[in-house]
Amino acid sequence: xxxxxxxxxxxxxxxxxxxxxxxxxxxxxxxxxxxxxxxxxxxxxxxxxxxxxxxxxxxxxxxxxxxxxxxxxxxxxxxxxxxxxxxxxxxxxxxxxxxxxxxxxxxxxxxxxxxxxxxxxxxxxxxxxxxxxxxxxxxxxxxxxxxxxxxxxxxxxxxxxxxxxxxxxxxxxxxxxxxxxxxxxxxxxxxxxxxxxxxxxxxxxxxxxxxxxxxxxxxxxxxxxxxxxxxxxxxxxxxxxxxxxxxxxxxxxxxxxxxxxxxxxxxxxxxxxxxxxxxxxxxxxxx
Numbered sequence: 571x572x573x574x575x576x577x578x579x580x581x582x583x584x585x586x587x588x589x590x591x592x593x594x595x596x597x598x599x600x601x602x603x604x605x606x607x608x609x610x611x612x613x614x615x616x617x618x619x620x621x622x623x624x625x626x627x628x629x630x631x632x633x634x635x636x637x638x639x640x641x642x643x644x645x646x647x648x649x650x651x652x653x654x655x656x657x658x659x660x661x662x663x664x665x666x667x668x669x670x671x672x673x674x675x676x677x678x679x680x681x682x683x684x685x686x687x688x689x690x691x692x693x694x695x696x697x698x699x700x701x702x703x704x705x706x707x708x709x710x711x712x713x714x715x716x717x718x719x720x721x722x723x724x725x726x727x728x729x730x731x732x733x734x735x736x737x738x739x740x741x742x743x744x745x746x747x748x749x750x751x752x753x754x755x756x757x758x759x760x761x762x763x764x765x766x767x768x769x770x771x772x773x774x775x776x777x778x779x780x781x782x783x784x785x786x787x788x789x790x791x792x793x794x795x796x797x798x799x800x801x802x803x804x805x806x807x808x809x810x811x812x813x814x815x816x817x818x819x820x821x822x823x824x825x826x827x828x829x830x831x832x833x834x835x836x837x838x839x840x841x842x843x844x845x846x847x848x849x850x851x852x853x854x855x856x857x
Contacts, residue, residue, distance in 0.1 A: 621741075622741035622742050622743045622757060623736055623741045625741070625743070625755065625757050625779055625781075626734060626736060626739075626741060626757060626759065626777070627736060628784045629777070629779060629784050629785070629786065630733050630734075630736075631784070632783070632784035632785065632813070632814065633784075633785075634662070634664060634670055634733070635662070635664075635813060635839045635840065636663070636664050636840060637661075637662065637663045637664070637839070637840055637841055637842065637843045638660075638661070638662045638663075638837070638838065638839050638840075638841075639659065639660070639661055639837070639838045639841055639843070640659070640660045640834050640836070640837045640838075641657075641659055641834070641835045641836040641837070642657070642658055642659070642660060642832050642833060642834050642835065643655060643656070643657055643832075643833045643835060644656040644657075644658060644724065644830060644831070644832055645829075645830070645831040645833070646723060646724060646725075646828070646829070646830055647828065647829040647830075647831065648828055649826070649827045649828065654679075654723075655678070655679075656676055656678060656679065656682065656722075657676070657677040657678040658674050658675060658676045658677060659674070659675050659677070660672070660673070660674050661673045661674075661675075661843060661847060661848070663843045663845075663847075663848060665690070665691070665848075667691075667692065667693050668693070669691035669692065669693060669733070670689075670691050670732070670733065671688075671689070671690050671691070671848035672688070672689045672691075672731055672732070672848075673686060673687070673688050673689075673847065673848055673853075674686060674687045674731075676722065681705075682722070683704070684702070684704040685701075685702060685703055685704060685722065686701070686702045686853050687699070687700070687701050687702075687721055687722070687728070687731065688700045688701075688702075688848065688849075688850065688853055689728070689731040689732050690848065691732050691733065696714055697732050698711070699711070699712035699717060699728050699731070700712065700850050700853060701721070702853035702854060707854065708854070709850050709853050709854060711850075712728055714769060716728070717729045717769075718770060718771035718772075724821070724830040725800060725821040725822065725823040725828055725829065725830040726821055726830060727771065729770055729771070729772075730821075734759060734775075737762070738761065738762050738763075738766045739759040739760060739761060739762055739766070740759070740760050740761075740762050741757060741758065741759050742757070742758045742760075743755060743756070743757060744756035744757065744758055744776070747778060749778050749787045749788050750787050750805065752780045752787060753780075754778035754779055754780055754781075754786065754787065754788070755778075755779050755781055756776060756777070756778055756779075757776070757777045757779055758774060758775070758776045758777075759774065759775045759776075759777075760773070760774045760775075761773070761774075767794070771793065771794075771799065772791050772792060772793065772794075772799065773792050773793055773794040773795070773796065774792045775789065775790070775791050775792070776789065776790045776792070777789045783807075783814045784814070785804070785807065785814050785816070786804065787803065787804050787805065788801070788802065788803055788804070789801070789802040790802075798824050799823070799824060799825060800821060800822060800823055800824060801821075801822045801824060802819065802820070802821055802822075803819070803820045803822070804816040804818070804819050804820075805817070805818045805819075805820075806818045810837055810839050811839050811840065813839060815834075815837060815839075816834070817833065817834045818831065818832065818833050818834070819831070819832040820832075
């Protein structure tokens with residue numbers, strides 16, 4: 571299994587120039603209170619006057635705490651209902667450049683204990699990704715050409731670990747729809763140019779955004795053929811220190827009918843995290 575994971579993520583000698591996009595995996599695990607009461611009115615709030623791009627900017631600002639830690643359980647569910655479980659801890663920290671560093675470290679099953687994925691968001695260049703597999707005692711850099719690949723057998727890809735770069739996308743506000751009793755505005759994001767499109771597996775992304783809390787209970791990610799690739803469902807929201815966070819995220823791979831469910835068992839916001847935690851070297855030395 572480990573050999574297969576390494577083979578799937580070999581470094582490509584000539585990485586693409588383009589950066590990557592995503593705003594799902596760790597940001598969903600660490601991001602988005604008291605149970606929400608159903609609301610029947612679809613009256614548009616004041617936020618309706620905001621430009622489309624600002625809707626996503628507000629979602630990102632609300633989701634990214636200065637630091638955050640989440641203890642999670644992953645359930646990987648195949649077409650026949652066969653389920654595998656994994657335990658992991660997700661960490662995030664706002665970097666000096668204003669963007670995020672994110673780390674997921676696995677604790678179980680035993681053959682995956684210590685394995686980790688690190689994502690560092692950059693401003694002027696490609697984001698950085700590394701994977702560490704303990705059986706090989708070494709880290710491997712994930713080349714841009716591999717970053718739309720799924721990681722660790724989940725329905726999340728590497729690009730899902732980092733936020734959308736707003737300058738690389740064109741945003742458009744769509745209609746309103748009630749999701750789980752919440753009136754949500756639909757926001758669509760499309761690559762702004764061919765280079766951005768080529769670097770991602772996604773041809774467009776659609777979000778259903780709650781404008782009162784700047785969280786989204788649903789997102790659909792489309793392939794370049796225009797058909798849905800994945801659907802995200804977020805539920806069980808809570809508040810931590812006044813910040814809205816989801817307790818459960820389900821990523822459904824629609825074309826292979828495979829699901830990954832993240833259940834947050836414990837979350838801490840504002841806990842001091844050392845810079846050295848988010849380094850390639852630290853991947854090999856947990857703790």
